[in-house]
Amino acid sequence: MENTAIAASLALVACATAGIGISYATAKAVEAVARQPEASSKIQTVMLLGAALAEATAIYGFVIALLMIFTK
Amino acid sequence: MEGFGEKIVEVMASNRIDIHMFGYTIPISNAVITMWIIMAVLIVLSIVFTRKFKTIPEGKQNVVETIVELINKLTESSLGHHWRLFAPYIGTVLLFLVFANTISIFNIIPSGEQLYHMTHIEALKEFPDFNLLPPTKNASVAMGFAVMSMVAVIVSGIRVKKVKGWLKSFIEPVPILLPFKILDYFIRPLSLCFRQYGNVLGAVIIMELLYCALPAFLPGVVSIYFDIFDGILQAYVFVFLTSLYIAEVVE
Numbered sequence: 470m471e472n473t474a475i476a477a478s479l480a481l482v483a484c485a486t487a488g489i490g491i492s493y494a495t496a497k498a499v500e501a502v503a504r505q506p507e508a509s510s511k512i513q514t515v516m517l518l519g520a521a522l523a524e525a526t527a528i529y530g531f532v533i534a535l536l537m538i539f540t541k
Numbered sequence: 542m543e544g545f546g547e548k549i550v551e552v553m554a555s556n557r558i559d560i561h562m563f564g565y566t567i568p569i570s571n572a573v574i575t576m577w578i579i580m581a582v583l584i585v586l587s588i589v590f591t592r593k594f595k596t597i598p599e600g601k602q603n604v605v606e607t608i609v610e611l612i613n614k615l616t617e618s619s620l621g622h623h624w625r626l627f628a629p630y631i632g633t634v635l636l637f638l639v640f641a642n643t644i645s646i647f648n649i650i651p652s653g654e655q656l657y658h659m660t661h662i663e664a665l666k667e668f669p670d671f672n673l674l675p676p677t678k679n680a681s682v683a684m685g686f687a688v689m690s691m692v693a694v695i696v697s698g699i700r701v702k703k704v705k706g707w708l709k710s711f712i713e714p715v716p717i718l719l720p721f722k723i724l725d726y727f728i729r730p731l732s733l734c735f736r737q738y739g740n741v742l743g744a745v746i747i748m749e750l751l752y753c754a755l756p757a758f759l760p761g762v763v764s765i766y767f768d769i770f771d772g773i774l775q776a777y778v779f780v781f782l783t784s785l786y787i788a789e790v791v792e
Contacts, residue, residue: 521778525732528739535742539553 477537483530490523552674552749553742572676579640579676608636619784623701623791627784630693634686635780642741642772644673645748646764675772678745683738687730690783695726698790710790729786733779740775744768 498516502509560567590605598606612632616624657663676682698707711722744767751760 517774518778518781521736521774524740525736528736528743531743532735532739535553539550 473537477534480530480534480537484527487524487527487530490526491520494519494523548749548753549746552678552745570679571674572679572682575644575673575676576641576682578673579637579644583636583640608632615780616784619781620788620791623788626700627693627697627787631780631784634690634783635776638677638686638737638776638779639773641677642675642776643769645675645745646768647673648748648752648764648768674745675741677737677741680734680738683741684730684734686737686779687733690733690779690786691726691730693783694729694786694790697787701791707790733782737775737779740771744771 494516498512501512505512560569590601594602609632612635613624613628615635616628616631620627677686698710702710711719748760748764748767751763
């Protein structure tokens with residue numbers, strides 16, 4: 470059981486990487502909006518999409534952790 | 542801490558309701574029943590909202606036109622001049638997923654027993670229980686949607702390019718890429734499925750933990766993000782990726 474807990478917490482390292490990815494995308498989007506405020510709506514959709522895609526890695530980690538804990 | 546783990550197991554399990562008919566037992570899972578409810582609501586709404594159209598829109602026709610225009614614009618931006626063929630499918634999946642992912646906002650309404658505990662009024666005990674969980678928290682439902690969009694990708698590729706052109710697209714630009722192109726058809730539905738399933742399940746688990754840790758006020762605020770915003774965003778991402786895959790095949 471202890472090994473499973475360690476493995477699950479290691480799988481959640483993916484969440485940290487997703488955080489880095491999303492923050493990078495957001496920073497770039499803010500820069501782009503500051504440079505070109507008239508394109509903000511387009512930038513917003515692209516940024517949301519990119520953030521959702523980057524979030525997928527965190528979700529994979531989460532799903533794998535759940536599977537490790539709850540499937541014997 | 543034991544209570545939390547049990548709560549998570551309870552949320553993750555898909556409860557079944559057995560229907561006994563003609564000597565057979567038909568197990569029906571919770572997700573299917575929730576989807577029936579969503580289907581009924583969508584069908585009734587679409588019948589009510591699309592009656593008696595006029596040239597100059599007014600009232601509820603404005604709402605329908607806004608939604609349809611939004612879907613058309615979404616498909617047109619990613620699919621180019623083929624959008625007319627795929628807009629109905631994309632729109633249907635988008636509407637269904639938006640309803641399916643945000644259905645857990647009805648959890649905010651307390652059940653009859655909770656109301657009875659709070660007020661001690663006997664009549665409130667009969668109040669119906671709105672404990673609906675989004676069906677996409679079930680991996681099989683999410684996989685069903687992912688397989689559906691992959692079938693749509695294959696069918697649209699064959700329809701637009703004909704069989705010969707579609708088969709030829711596997712070995713273009715270089716034949717070395719053939720295994721990867723075939724692998725694409727298995728990895729894409731998996732990633733679509735896990736994205737949808739993981740996001741919704743994560744939101745459901747967090748909301749359920751909040752409900753049992755802090756039952757007052759806070760869940761209502763957090764639910765705006767986890768139930769409404771996240772659900773709509775994931776539905777949007779799902780159909781956007783589907784239309785992106787279709788566009789890649791159709792080009």
